[in-house]
Structures are given as C-alpha cells and as structure tokens.
Amino acid sequence: MAKKILVLNGPNINLLGKREPSIYGRETLATIESACKKRGQTLGLAVECRQSNLEGELVGWIHEAAYGGPKGKRAFDAIVLNAGAYTHTSIAIMDALKAAALPVIEVHLSNVHKREKFRHRSYITPVAEGVISGFGGLGYELAIEAAAKRLKPAARKR
Numbered sequence: 001m002a003k004k005i006l007v008l009n010g011p012n013i014n015l016l017g018k019r020e021p022s023i024y025g026r027e028t029l030a031t032i033e034s035a036c037k038k039r040g041q042t043l044g045l046a047v048e049c050r051q052s053n054l055e056g057e058l059v060g061w062i063h064e065a066a067y068g069g070p071k072g073k074r075a076f077d078a079i080v081l082n083a084g085a086y087t088h089t090s091i092a093i094m095d096a097l098k099a100a101a102l103p104v105i106e107v108h109l110s111n112v113h114k115r116e117k118f119r120h121r122s123y124i125t126p127v128a129e130g131v132i133s134g135f136g137g138l139g140y141e142l143a144i145e146a147a148a149k150r151l152k153p154a155a156r157k158r
C-alpha cells in the first residue's frame, strides 16, 4: 500500500495569491496542493492536503494522522506542515507533534530568517526532521521528496 503524507497548512495560507504577494508569491494554495499530489504520485505516495485557520483543528488533524487509522493506529506516515503564525507561538501544536511521533517536515514559503525577529523562533523545528524555508510553493514539493526519502530510504537511489 502507498505510504500516506498529510500536508497541513495553518492560518492565512488559504489567502495565498492575494496575501502580501511580494512575500508569499502569487501562487494559490489550490495550485500548490495539486503540485504536491502530482509529486506524490510520481513518488508512489498518497498525498492529502488540508488547511485551517484554527489551532485546535490543526491539533485534531495531527492526532488523527497518528491515531485515526484502523485499530487506533496511524492514518498517515508523515506530515508536511506549514503552521503559519502558529509556528512561532503554538506549544499545543508542538506537543501534538511530539505525541504523534510521526516524521514532520516543516515548510515556510518565505525565508523566515530574513524577516522580523519574532519569526526566527519556531516551536515546530525541535520536533521536525528538517525545515524548508524561502522557496515558495516549491518548498512543499521538496518536502514531499524529503518525506519519500525518509519513508523509503533503501528504495530510493540518487
């Protein structure tokens, strides 16, 4: 069975294309999500994408990824996460990721380290496999690649 990746986006990411395009680009979330699914298909992975402006909903989806499968087992094998501004504030999301104990790839469209100081701190990074920041929508595809490599290290040759 194909491994499953859950791509989660947090607050304001639904406004991509309209929102501060000089920072976040003109690509819409729908375009990014379909590119993620295509990249997943190429790599033999099933990709599901969700977005929420609510912290608790993101926490619930992380729980579901880890424990919402048959017999309370995992429903997804890895999470690609852009938690938006919750990246810099949410102990609840960090704790949910710790509890889930699934591989997490953190993504940011912008290079957060070139921006305001409050964006330099991430509660996600300490529990993530790695971080991709500053490559716009491409970052999500790179994250899917990284997840594929993480999930099938032996099968993928480079």
Ligand code: DHK
Binding pocket: 011, 012, 013, 082, 083, 084, 085, 086, 087, 107, 108, 109, 110, 111, 112, 119
């Ligand atoms: C997205 C947001 O919404 C911001 O709050 C983060 C991140 C950066 C991004 O670059 O994708 O600070």
